Amino acid sequence: MSRVAVVTGGSRGIGKAICEALKAQGRTVVANYAGNEDKARAFTAETGIPAYRFDVGDHEATLEGCARIAAEIGPIDIVVNNAGVTRDGVLHKMSFDDWNDVMRINLGGCFNMAKATFPGMRERGWGRIVNIGSVNGQSGQYGQVNYAAAKSGIHGFTKALAQEGAKFGVTVNAIAPGYIDTDMVAAVPPAVLEKIVAKIPVGRLGQADEIARGVAFLTAEEGAFVTGSTMSLNGGQHMY
Numbered sequence: 070m071s072r073v074a075v076v077t078g079g080s081r082g083i084g085k086a087i088c089e090a091l092k093a094q095g096r097t098v099v100a101n102y103a104g105n106e107d108k109a110r111a112f113t114a115e116t117g118i119p120a121y122r123f124d125v126g127d128h129e130a131t132l133e134g135c136a137r138i139a140a141e142i143g144p145i146d147i148v149v150n151n152a153g154v155t156r157d158g159v160l161h162k163m164s165f166d167d168w169n170d171v172m173r174i175n176l177g178g179c180f181n182m183a184k185a186t187f188p189g190m191r192e193r194g195w196g197r198i199v200n201i202g203s204v205n206g207q208s209g210q211y212g213q214v215n216y217a218a219a220k221s222g223i224h225g226f227t228k229a230l231a232q233e234g235a236k237f238g239v240t241v242n243a244i245a246p247g248y249i250d251t252d253m254v255a256a257v258p259p260a261v262l263e264k265i266v267a268k269i270p271v272g273r274l275g276q277a278d279e280i281a282r283g284v285a286f287l288t289a290e291e292g293a294f295v296t297g298s299t300m301s302l303n304g305g306q307h308m309y
């Protein structure tokens with residue numbers, strides 16, 4: 070039996086690498102994406118992995134999207150909450166929308182996906198949830214009160230849900246990536262990024278597949294004893 074894995078924000082960046090790693094592990098992988106149709110079509114053509122469009126920040130849309138995946142592909146046993154956005158800016162210039170979008174999508178998305186899939190995992194007695202946090206949720210980051218709060222919230226969410234899932238065979242873990250070579254990090258002003266990279270002991274950005282390896286480890290059949298943990302994959306930038 071090939072378990073069904075859903076990766077949110079799965080059509081590009083870290084999400085795409087996670088989809089590929091889980092497929093290589095023998096999972097039946099489904100990607101979710103929010104809006105970029107062209108990238109999603111190219112992703113499916115390249116990988117053979119279907120992509121379902123819904124906004125994980127929208128509660129009803131997420132319930133419907135996951136119900137559609139379960140009906141068309143099969144019951145969802147593995148969820149990787151990877152979808153995330155940045156709306157960087159210092160607090161005195163940050164709008165409420167910039168705050169709210171990041172909380173709604175990055176943190177709310179984890180709740181919405183869990184509401185859609187955790188009850189089924191609990192009933193079937195097996196499940197794996199991996200939430201993608203961030204080094205900036207552990208250490209804070211200038212210009213990111215919204216993102217740091219949401220990512221920090223993900224770490225608390227993970228530890229709480231891990232306690233609820235434990236006796237039902239459902240593990241819940243987080244990965245806290247550092248600065249990874251993706252479109253999101255490429256949007257950081259070059260002069261700012263240069264200073265950040267200078268503080269990473271390994272001396273470079275991470276690669277998306279270096280995060281995907283961690284997800285494959287946490288979602289493996291053999292991963293039953295790992296729950297409530299946070300795997301920090303950041304090149305030594307922050308030793309938490």
Ligand code: CAA
Nearest residue numbers: 155157158159203204205211212247248253254257258261
């Ligand atoms: N610590 C202290 N001061 C800082 C600082 C820092 N880390 N960064 C900037 N400043 C200071 C500047 O020196 C400047 O000071 P002066 O006015 O005295 O010269 C002041 O803050 C304003 O800086 P900017 O000109 O950069 O201000 P801005 O309003 O144009 O931009 C910003 C502010 C949007 C926050 C911009 O600095 C920025 O984009 N920073 C990067 C934030 C970041 O790292 N985001 C991560 C995105 S990737 C990601 O989130 C993935 C992940 O999980 C790791």
